Amino acid sequence: MSIDTISIQGVRNLVSTQLSLSPKVNIFYGLNGAGKTSLLESIHLLAMARSFRLTRTRTVVSHELEELLISAKDSLIGQLAVRRTAKGQIQIRHNGQSLAGLAELVHQKPLQLIDSSSFLLLEGSPSDRRQFLDWGVFHQFPEFHLDWQKLQKSLKNRNSLLRSGKLSRSEMEVWEREYLSCSERIDQCRKRYLEGFVPCFHEVLAALIDLPELRIHYYRGWDKSKPLDEILEHQRERDQKLGYTQSGPQRADMRIKTGKLNAADVLSRGQQKLVVCALKIAQSLYLQKQQDRPTTFLLDDLPAELDQNHIQKLGALMESLEGQVFMTCVDPAPLSKFWNKPEQVKMFHVEHGAVIDTAVNGDQE
Known part of the structure; x- marks a missing residue:
């Protein structure tokens, strides 16, 4: 193509x-x-x-x-x-x-872009890394986009109820039920994607530069030891004060570290650029291997x-x-x-x- x-x-x-x-x-x-x-x-x-x-x-x-x-x-x-x-x-x-x-x-x-803003994968906020991760998940799993749309709708309505000051238990249950089911499916898609992507990334990175301690750590957006419904129940009063939902896949992160430190704090500018290139190339190579779909690179x-x-x-x-x-x-x-x-x-x-x-x-x- x-x-x-x-x-x-x-x-x-x-x-x-x-x-x-x-x-x-x-x-x-x-x-x-x-x-x-x-x-x-x-x-x-x-x-x-x-x-x-x-x-x-x-x-x-x-x-x-x-x-x-x-x-x-x-x-x-x-x-x-x-x-x-x-x-x-x-x-x-x-x-x-x-x-x-x-x-x-x-x-x-x-389409993949590598420019000066690509350093945000290492230096930027979790949303920058979620966007990168979800590019791969979107192209890998057809059901992901619909689940993400449903999640955004349920999250918007839950946050609206939290800010209103009038917590209707029945309304809250409707949107939380949708929110919980979408959250679990989105998390599973992300985990499945990373299982295949991460080995591909390390193979590409090794071909570019020797950084044996560099690792990708996935944080799903809530405590991995507790179910999300319990966390929402426990945090509801705090969520109401803040006016938004603290836990869920919209808070996920794909942290990139060298040892225990953030890669952006350890690597030189040139090393960071090579890591960013490895991430983007590996993501496209993985899509190509899985679905025989080529990527346009800018x-x-x-x-x-x-x-x-x-x-x-x-x-x-x-x-x-x-x-x-x-x-x-x-x-x-x-x-x-x-x-x-x-x-x-x-x-x-x-x-x-x-x-x-x-x-x-x-x-x-």
């Missing part, structure tokens, strides 16, 4: 662009501010209907325009188009038919903070994946030995928002 051609209109400073892409590797290079990251952002918008840079759509849509449109022809899924207005309205079309929700779109094209400024030896190791791992890769860099030279099969690579020079296929124009630097 890969994007053969893409058309981009109305995205930030990019000139209206139509590109013919490599099914394997596409590298966008140029000076900072030229528009390289906006190209990755456009592909992210196509696959996720949202930007990875800002949630405010107005800043994504080009100045003085009212909407953006990104359309593509994919070798497997066909025609895909996403239109977003400056006011945030979304229209998604697949082979000419409107898609009802984002979940179907996200499922069509599994890599923003990968050479930064890495030496040539580790860049080459990353290249070897990336080539083990069957998905399509989009990379940005200022100088393409460090990536010259990244791929063993250079014929699979297409280079694009980005300057002042214009994108030039260097193979066609012959101006590769």
